[in-house]
Amino acid sequence: MTSLTRTAISTRRGIRYGVYFIIFIIIGRAALLGAIKIYRYFFPVPPPPPTVAFGKLPTLPFPDKPRPDGLTFVIETPEGGLPTLPDQSKVYFMPKLSTQLLSLESAKTKAKQLGFSAEEAEVTETVYKFQSVKAPAELQISIATGVFSIGYNLAEDPSPLERVPMTAEVAASKVRSYLSGADLLPDDLTGSVKSEYVKLENQKIVGAGSLSNANFVKINYFRKDYDELPSLTFEPDKGNVWFIVSGDPLKEKMIIAAEYHYFPVDESKYSTYPIKTSQQAWEEFSQGKAYVAAIGSNTKGQTVKIRRVYLAYYDAGVATNFYQPIIVFEGDRGFISYIPAVTAEYYGDK
Numbered sequence: 001m002t003s004l005t006r007t008a009i010s011t012r013r014g015i016r017y018g019v020y021f022i023i024f025i026i027i028g029r030a031a032l033l034g035a036i037k038i039y040r041y042f043f044p045v046p047p048p049p050p051t052v053a054f055g056k057l058p059t060l061p062f063p064d065k066p067r068p069d070g071l072t073f074v075i076e077t078p079e080g081g082l083p084t085l086p087d088q089s090k091v092y093f094m095p096k097l098s099t100q101l102l103s104l105e106s107a108k109t110k111a112k113q114l115g116f117s118a119e120e121a122e123v124t125e126t127v128y129k130f131q132s133v134k135a136p137a138e139l140q141i142s143i144a145t146g147v148f149s150i151g152y153n154l155a156e157d158p159s160p161l162e163r164v165p166m167t168a169e170v171a172a173s174k175v176r177s178y179l180s181g182a183d184l185l186p187d188d189l190t191g192s193v194k195s196e197y198v199k200l201e202n203q204k205i206v207g208a209g210s211l212s213n214a215n216f217v218k219i220n221y222f223r224k225d226y227d228e229l230p231s232l233t234f235e236p237d238k239g240n241v242w243f244i245v246s247g248d249p250l251k252e253k254m255i256i257a258a259e260y261h262y263f264p265v266d267e268s269k270y271s272t273y274p275i276k277t278s279q280q281a282w283e284e285f286s287q288g289k290a291y292v293a294a295i296g297s298n299t300k301g302q303t304v305k306i307r308r309v310y311l312a313y314y315d316a317g318v319a320t321n322f323y324q325p326i327i328v329f330e331g332d333r334g335f336i337s338y339i340p341a342v343t344a345e346y347y348g349d350k
Contacts, residue, residue: 050088053271056348057091060324060340061316062291063234070300073331075282076307082278083309085327089341090227092323093269097146104128107141110148113182114139115252135252145319150243150258154200160256161200161215163247168195171217171245174254178243188265189241191222191231198244205244205257216256218244223315226267231315232328236293236336240317261317273342278309281327281339289339296334304331311341 075082108118111130116139120128126144131137136153154161166174172193179185197214198205208214220239223231233240240261248254276284284290298304308330313323325341340347 047088050272050274052273052346054091054093054322056346057273057322057324057342058320059347060291060314060326060338061318061320062338065292067288067290067292068295068298068300070302071298072303073286073329074303074305075309076305077309078307082282085275085278085281085309085311087275088272089229089275089311089325090270091273091325091342092226093266094263094321094323095266096319097264102143102146104143107143110141110182110184111139114150114178132252135250137252137255146262148258148260150255152253152256154256157253160246160248160253165197165211165214165217165247166245167211168197168217168219171195171243172219175219175221175243175245178251178255184260184262186262186264188224188226188267189221189262191224193222194220194237194239196220196237216244216246218242223265223313226265226313226323229325230312232293232312232326232336232338233315233317234291234293240315263317263319265323273346275311275325275341276327276339276343278327280343281309281329281341284339285329285337290329290337291339292335292337294334294336296332296336298333298335302333304333304335306331306335314338 077083104120107128108120108130111120112118115132116130116137117133118130120130123129123140127140127142130139130141132139136156138151138153139148140151141148152160165171172195176185196218197208197211197216198218199208199213199215205216205218211217219242220237221241222233222239225231240259242259243255244257246254246256306329308328310328310330311325312328314326315323326338327341329335329337329339331337
């Protein structure tokens with residue numbers, strides 16, 4: 001009887017110590033993981049070094065325009081100074097279009113899908129034009145790049161001017177359907193959409209300010225964000241793909257003007273490259289090496305306060321081999337300027 005009692009006591013004691021041990025392991029593991037998490041918060045694992053698999057990159061194709069004189073620039077950001085930027089960023093490969101897609105036969109097919117005659121007229125060796133059979137509209141396509149433009153002769157047929165313009169939302173939806181029908185709405189041309197009401201004044205399209213003063217609405221399409229970075233063009237408010245849309249319900253009278261400059265990005269093929277610090281970019285900016293994308297309403301003698309400094313991607317709107325990051329300086333009264341983000345030693349051979 002005594003032996004059984006001792007065995008029961010020993011068993012209970014063993015179970016109790018076993019439970020204590022398990023609790024100790026659970027608490028210890030939680031404490032260890034918490035300590036590691038706190039340590040990694042203050043001392044994060046550094047990213048792997050940049051792969052720079054594409055070698056030296058071609059210079060970014062910024063338009064050639066003079067930097068405005070007579071402006072003074074100071075940094076006044078929410079951070080109180082220049083922000084800390086990542087030390088590396090992705091550069092994406094931009095494949096060339098296949099010769100099949102850039103053939104005259106392909107251009108004829110696209111013309112028909114866009115509502116134009118398939119009968120071409122040669123403009124140059126690589127550019128052909130197509131007429132609408134129902135309206136005084138013309139389509140020009142480059143078989144070298146796939147770029148196209150549309151123009152409508154309002155002097156010959158001013159009837160679209162008599163219509164009340166569509167709302168921006170309806171116009172954007174109409175154009176999206178128009179492009180989809182011609183298989184010209186790729187997956188990454190789904191970023192922000194900017195609209196502007198415009199009017200015809202002295203034979204030129206100018207801003208109208210509001211729907212009540214407008215003849216048309218202009219819709220700009222932008223590429224989607226890559227790595228949560230916005231896509232910016234050589235004119236920040238102007239997409240590489242844009243359409244001016246009338247309020248006419250007839251499809252052949254809907255598009256008054258358009259430009260389509262789209263070049264694909266291969267999201268699966270990329271390499272990482274080292275990025276300039278914001279201080280290095282600011283030094284280049286101060287030395288006049290930046291591309292001024294928009295001067296806004298700034299005039300000579302004014303001081304422009306730079307309010308934001310951030311990374312973006314530059315969507316050039318011309319054929320190039322790589323989709324590259326830029327450092328953006330954004331300031332008062334609509335001022336925007338770009339600096340190539342990749343460090344200088346990785347430019348120059350191509």
